[in-house]
Amino acid sequence: MxxxxxxxxxxxxxxxxxxxxxxxxxxxxxxxxxxxxxxxxxxxxxxxxxxxxxxxxxxxxxxxxxxxxxxxxxxxxxxxxxxxxxxxxxxxxxxxxxxxxxxxxxxxxxxxxxxxxxxxxxxxxxxxxxxxxxxxxxxxxxxxxxxxxxxxxxxxxxxxxxxxxxxxxxxxxxxxxxxxxxxxxxxxxxxxxxxxxxxxxxxxxxxxxxxxxxxxxxxxxxxxxxxxxxxxxxxxxxxxxxxxxxxxxxxxxxxxxxxxxxxxxxxxxxxxxxxxxxxxxxxxxxxxxxxxxxxxxxxxxxxxxxxxxxxxxxxxxxxxxxxxxxxxxxxxxxxxxxxxxxxxxxxxxxxxxxxxxxxxxxxxxxxxxxxMGNPYPEYKAIQLDADSLEKFVGVYKINDKDDRAISREGNRLFMQRSGRGKFEVLPCGPAEFFIKDSPSRVHLRFVADAAGAFEQLIVTQNDLPSAEIRKAGR
Missing domain, CATH: 3.40.710.10 (DD-peptidase/beta-lactamase superfamily)
Known part of the structure; x- marks a missing residue:
């Protein structure tokens, strides 16, 4: 809803x-x-x-x-x-x-x-x-x-x-x-x-x-x-x-x-x-x-x-x-x-x-x-190698009960919310991903720290930020 x-x-x-x-x-x-x-x-x-x-x-x-x-x-x-x-x-x-x-x-x-x-x-x-x-x-x-x-x-x-x-x-x-x-x-x-x-x-x-x-x-x-x-x-x-x-x-x-x-x-x-x-x-x-x-x-x-x-x-x-x-x-x-x-x-x-x-x-x-003359952006998937994808892997915690787990299987990246099934996320940029045909148009953007480590995840749904979360332990 x-x-x-x-x-x-x-x-x-x-x-x-x-x-x-x-x-x-x-x-x-x-x-x-x-x-x-x-x-x-x-x-x-x-x-x-x-x-x-x-x-x-x-x-x-x-x-x-x-x-x-x-x-x-x-x-x-x-x-x-x-x-x-x-x-x-x-x-x-x-x-x-x-x-x-x-x-x-x-x-x-x-x-x-x-x-x-x-x-x-x-x-x-x-x-x-x-x-x-x-x-x-x-x-x-x-x-x-x-x-x-x-x-x-x-x-x-x-x-x-x-x-x-x-x-x-x-x-x-x-x-x-x-x-x-x-x-x-x-x-x-x-x-x-x-x-x-x-x-x-x-x-x-x-x-x-x-x-x-x-x-x-x-x-x-x-x-x-x-x-x-x-x-x-x-x-x-x-x-x-x-x-x-x-x-x-x-x-x-x-x-x-x-x-x-x-x-x-x-x-x-x-x-x-x-x-x-x-x-x-x-x-x-x-x-x-x-x-x-x-x-x-x-x-x-x-x-x-x-x-x-x-x-x-x-x-x-x-x-x-x-x-x-x-x-x-x-x-x-x-x-x-x-x-x-x-x-x-x-x-x-x-x-x-x-x-x-x-x-x-x-x-x-x-x-x-x-x-309305204001179409949704059409994300196009690109290819990222396994080493590039591995940088995003980890658990990004919202609170003690809710998190987003990012995992890799070969050259594919997945996101899983606490207690729910996992979805493949497709790269559309060096640090941006989307879920194909997602009803809520989920878009992910990973943010790196000063040392270049990706430690923050911003999740957007239907044009609106729904979560801005940090990797566990950071």
Missing amino acids: KSFSKPSLSRLPSAILALSLLGGFAAGSAEAAQATAASAVAEDSFDAALAPYFKTNLPGVSVIMTRAGKTIFRKSYGLADLEAKSALRPDMMFRVGSVSKQFTSAAIFQLIEAGKLKLDDDINALLPELPNQGAKITLEQVLSHTSGLKDYVRSPKFAETAGKPITRQQIFELFKDDGLAFPPGQGFAYSNTGYFLLGMVIEKVSGMSYEDYLAKHIFEPLKMSQTAYEGRERDAQRRVEGYMGQGEKVQKADPINIDIVYAAGGLVSTVDDLATWDRAIVEGKLLKPSSWELAMQPHKIHGTQNAGYGYGWNNYQIRGARAIGHDGIIPGFNAFAVRIPEHQLYVAVLGNNGFAAPNSAYLVEKIAAIA
């Missing part, structure tokens, strides 16, 4: 702030016009950036990019079904995983506007079947992942039941007694459990099933005909197969009972429908501007600490510009969709390989940066 410091928007009048967040205010500004003119990029540039990652005989992605509501790039790469050898098309449906959360959030806000819910409502009052945790847990805390509810997806019980026929009630029974990771409102921890419960709230308050509510109150009004809760598609033949694997070694993903993710990640959609959804938000459909504004504002813990997450949307930066979006990782699929209001851009990439490298988030950010 990515985060960033919220831009200084608090002094803008409320109506202007809402338009700024959704892209409407930028549309009328001289700055936006200049940005649009400066970042107008030929379609070939996006294709050239994406095509090398995909083969015609393997799973792939569908991509859409819009600017001010107009499609400027739309294309698919790879296969929808390896056995049938059918090619992907942009009008095909993918599982979108946690991108579903923004639709669940919008449904909650519709019920708030209808006077049936309030952000301050206690989840236990709405769902008395949920064991009381000894403290009030508000809808706002559930929406913003500040409830403290433990994430049932991380439980061994989740993996054991994911592919089995099991009802939503039985799933609820599995995690309802898991308790809290911290007192409500005292921290941030991403929790699918909370969004599962929000689905139950929508059903109880509306008197409709979660899938029926979304169909009637969101998908049908917006004519999103290819978006649905999985199993409720109008044309299920358009759904693509999901795969897992690396390179040529891919296989069909294990089956999953979609009810186990429910309102936290149970939807299927197309890039076209997601672009329609984004345009509806920009135009202020379904909800009041103030509701859309609130849903996308980064939540503040204790009123001051930026959680980097709103109510169903993550907030971070792409090349210095505010980005509002979400990823979706679910067996066989990986998705990412983001809006960049300053540039009136919306980009969505839906992939049908859950283990794809690079993933959809990397691809979205890569082409979004191109569209």
